[in-house]
Amino acid sequence: MHALLDPQEMGQADRLAAEMGTPSFTLMERAGTAVADVVARFPLPTRVIVLCGPGNNGGDGFVAARVLTQRGFRVRVALLGERARLTGDARRAAERWRGTVEEPAVLDLTEAGVIVDALFGAGLARDLDGAAKALVTRMAASGRPIVAVDLPSGLDGATGKVRGAAAQAQETITFFRRKPGHLLEPGRSLCGRVRVADIGIPDAVLDVIRPATSVNMPDLWRPVFPLPSALGHKYDRGHAVVVSGGAWTCGAARLSARGALRAGAGLVTVALPPDALPLHAASYAAIMPRPMACDDDLAALLADRRLGTVVLGPGLGLGAATRAKIDITAPGRRLVLDADALTSYAGVPWALADLAARTAGLIITPHEGEFARLFAGDRAVLEAPSKLARARAAAARLGAVVVLKGADTVVAAPDGRAAIAENAPAYLATAGAGDVLAGMAGGLLAQAMPPFEAAAAAVWLHGEAARAAGPGLVADDLPEALREVYRRLYELFGVR
Numbered sequence: 001m002h003a004l005l006d007p008q009e010m011g012q013a014d015r016l017a018a019e020m021g022t023p024s025f026t027l028m029e030r031a032g033t034a035v036a037d038v039v040a041r042f043p044l045p046t047r048v049i050v051l052c053g054p055g056n057n058g059g060d061g062f063v064a065a066r067v068l069t070q071r072g073f074r075v076r077v078a079l080l081g082e083r084a085r086l087t088g089d090a091r092r093a094a095e096r097w098r099g100t101v102e103e104p105a106v107l108d109l110t111e112a113g114v115i116v117d118a119l120f121g122a123g124l125a126r127d128l129d130g131a132a133k134a135l136v137t138r139m140a141a142s143g144r145p146i147v148a149v150d151l152p153s154g155l156d157g158a159t160g161k162v163r164g165a166a167a168q169a170q171e172t173i174t175f176f177r178r179k180p181g182h183l184l185e186p187g188r189s190l191c192g193r194v195r196v197a198d199i200g201i202p203d204a205v206l207d208v209i210r211p212a213t214s215v216n217m218p219d220l221w222r223p224v225f226p227l228p229s230a231l232g233h234k235y236d237r238g239h240a241v242v243v244s245g246g247a248w249t250c251g252a253a254r255l256s257a258r259g260a261l262r263a264g265a266g267l268v269t270v271a272l273p274p275d276a277l278p279l280h281a282a283s284y285a286a287i288m289p290r291p292m293a294c295d296d297d298l299a300a301l302l303a304d305r306r307l308g309t310v311v312l313g314p315g316l317g318l319g320a321a322t323r324a325k326i327d328i329t330a331p332g333r334r335l336v337l338d339a340d341a342l343t344s345y346a347g348v349p350w351a352l353a354d355l356a357a358r359t360a361g362l363i364i365t366p367h368e369g370e371f372a373r374l375f376a377g378d379r380a381v382l383e384a385p386s387k388l389a390r391a392r393a394a395a396a397r398l399g400a401v402v403v404l405k406g407a408d409t410v411v412a413a414p415d416g417r418a419a420i421a422e423n424a425p426a427y428l429a430t431a432g433a434g435d436v437l438a439g440m441a442g443g444l445l446a447q448a449m450p451p452f453e454a455a456a457a458a459v460w461l462h463g464e465a466a467r468a469a470g471p472g473l474v475a476d477d478l479p480e481a482l483r484e485v486y487r488r489l490y491e492l493f494g495v496r
């Protein structure tokens with residue numbers, strides 16, 4: 001699995017590696033050498049300025065400086081803080097550096113061919129201010145390429161947020177596994193290209209750490225992904241229902257229904273107000289329309305328990321009428337709630353938690369605006385320190401899987417598991433894309449995927465579909481592009 005480690009877990013990895021036989025100074029030597037390997041891609045005789053901080057991030061910088069000098073680069077090293085105050089591995093690394101150690105203030109950073117940013121990494125403990133902030137600001141203003149050690153200094157590895165200041169890196173080299181801050185914006189953008197160096201920490205440490213956060217990649221949900229079988233039947237692939245708004249707003253539900261079908265649901269029924277029938281019927285022949293003139297019609301349709309998964313929200317309208325439909329639908333079913341369905345619970349997340357408890361599994365797919373409205377007044381959720389932490393807190397609060405959308409979509413489960421997406425192109429942010437995603441999640445839920453994995457798979461497939469469709473994409477392209485994505489995924493999974 002593509003685990004992500006927060007700074008505490010990384011510290012634990014470090015300690016466990018030592019217990020398993022690799023001393024921490026060896027790790028630092030390898031880390032610094034890996035940094036030098038990246039910098040050495042710049043041609044000789046590039047001038048390198050290495051800016052070292054007071055902790056082990058600085059220690060990596062001293063090692064990199066030594067290795068680069070041995071390889072013929074012209075290297076100057078500056079230390080933020082007093083050399084006499086260095087301790088432990090960082091002190092040892094500084095002792096092995098035979099060159100001078102300068103004051104950052106005396107260096108003209110614009111003279112550098114490349115700057116190595118080894119000021120702060122996992123040990124960033126507070127916002128940068130004073131001399132540290134001033135140096136990072138100068139580095140950012142230098143306009144020179146920056147190679148960041150572990151993280152751009154000032155970027156919080158757990159949250160992806162900038163604490164005080166951080167300079168845009170061209171490349172970031174981190175160790176063993178990436179950290180959430182490499183994927184969560186604005187961290188992801190600040191890191192530039194991220195490389196992960198193997199510094200000899202054994203993978204076995206992960207069995208002890210059991211990290212709960214990962215990159216959203218197929219290995220996360222592969223074991224429960226529904227694969228076609230020669231003996232299969234459409235009824236084995238579940239029956240999803242999409243509840244549609246009327247003629248003027250039914251485009252959203254049409255997109256959801258197409259998303260559900262293309263994601264592989266065996267059957268997709270659309271419950272629709274009669275005036276929406278021609279539009280649904282014209283847009284997709286494979287979908288089964290069922291009239292829903294009133295809530296009793298919906299209840300009658302859902303008397304059939306085989307209709308086990310329902311998508312509600314896109315284009316459905318706000319308020320009591322939508323909540324009534326959700327109430328009819330929820331008991332014992334798997335639900336995906338999006339858009340208007342979520343805003344219908346604005347400020348009353350506990351009502352949604354009560355509802356979640358009556359379902360057989362709930363996924364909600366808010367964007368930031370819908371999330372803020374839903375949890376209005378719930379400071380513990382809204383003020384959690386990162387997007388990752390907010391999604392986790394929300395999932396725990398609701399007892400539901402939360403898909404908090406954006407460029408760095410986070411999927412979080414009530415049990416604490418979370419996955420961060422990194423495959424969505426910027427042009428995926430287009431009208432109706434969320435409706436398709438909700439439908440896809442429903443399509444996978446209908447095929448009996450557990451909610452967390454269904455949501456994560458839908459988010460990954462959605463990002464891949466956008467890439468397959470390419471720039472200029474509109475939401476209607478996404479379900480169609482899924483065919484190509486599935487073809488490649490089946491290849492990856494070894495399905496013929």
Ligand SMILES: NC(=O)C1=CN([C@@H]2O[C@H](COP(=O)(O)OP(=O)(O)OC[C@H]3O[C@@H](n4cnc5c(N)ncnc54)[C@H](OP(=O)(O)O)[C@@H]3O)[C@@H](O)[C@H]2O)[C@@H](O)CC1
Pocket residue numbers: 010011013014027028029031053054055056057058059060119120121122123124125126127128129132149150151175199
């Ligand atoms: N774990 C591993 O497996 C491996 C880790 N490795 C490397 O170690 C790095 C982590 O090292 P680290 O823990 O020493 O922390 P680091 O980032 O150097 O910062 C701590 C120093 O900064 C200071 N400081 C903090 N915030 C500040 C602020 N706002 N403004 C000013 N000062 C501030 C803080 O001072 P204090 O808070 O104590 O006052 C302390 O002096 C990691 O990123 C990686 O590069 C590799 O060698 C390979 C294996």
Ligand SMILES: [K+]
Pocket residue numbers: 057117118119120121148149150151152153
């Ligand atoms: K750094």
